[in-house]
Amino acid sequence: MHSDITAQFAPGDQPDKILYEKATLEIKHSRYDVGRLTLQTLINTYPDSEFLSKAKLEIADSYYSEGGVSGLTQAEAEYKDFITFFPTAPEAPEAQYRVAMSHFRMMAKADRDQTEAKLAEAEFKEFLLKYPDSPILSRVKRRLRETQEVLAEGEYYTANFYYTHQAYPAARSRFEEITNKYPDYSGGDNALYYLGQSLEQLKRGREAIPYYSRVMTDFPLSPLVPQAKARLAAMHQPIPRPTRAMLARARADAAHHPDRDLLSKVGGVFSSTPNTNATLFGPVHVGGPPAGEAQMAKAPPVGGPETGKAAIVVQPVGESSLTAGKPVDVKASAPDSNAKAKESAPNNPPSDSTTPAEPAKKKGRFTRLKKIL
16 A cells, blocks of 8 residues: 555655645545555654654544544554653644544533543643643633533532431541532532532531631622521621632632523523533642552442441432432432442431521522423
């Protein structure tokens, strides 16, 4: 095959350049297989060509453009291969960005498998570490915020499940994880408030004070502010006030996230991709495990954060993503989780000093399908 392609060149031609231009033309017209075969011929026949790096990058781009699970998976491998061979190339930052975007484009909804979202987060963080002065930094940060929004939403589903079933130790652990790992989550006010509620149910009311305070200072426009204020007043604590900067940020976020119309809501219900419209515009959070541990996300978890208990992966189907503050339908989506959750629930009834247990509401961002229609 190599000889068939190269035999057509005249002595004065620059064959590697001709092969590269021919391949890019084929890819431009969506003839990906033909283009990649031509580029591979260039790489194998002219290993010292000045077009070598461009050829390898073009192969990765062709898979990325082709899309689909197979195409994006292969694109990620090709981009990483490019970075390995050409780490100082000017295209290396874009290649790393597209490694992350390959996972981003395969992300599932928040109530489903989060493997791709975790891998995307790790690769975006890797970009921030490697290329802090890149001109595409703002684009990377925006995508990282959107990825963390999906991850936090998935954690919230699980935390809500535990809280609804009065498994307060488990709920406290999950809500605390959200507030620590994803402080800019759009539902952070809910996580903070119900973390406080979980602590009160566990007779640890003093520990709930800073979380109620953060509802008021970090989410000053939240509908949970009056409830947080009431809990602080009941415990004879000072009522904090948000700074002007935080209040301005909250107003800016509210202005950027108007309620969606009926058509877009219905479309979101049936879409297989996560909705990131509620993502806030604050700074990105780059804490957590090193990005080099990204591949660990591919392995299934062997245990949850609750000591001595197996992980209960709550992945509600259908109704959960449409429900505003309603408990997860355990019988339909997690038949074995109810018993596991109740194992960690306290034997004592809820304290009269706190608000009775209720589902953690999400500002009306999710509505039942029957209400939408």
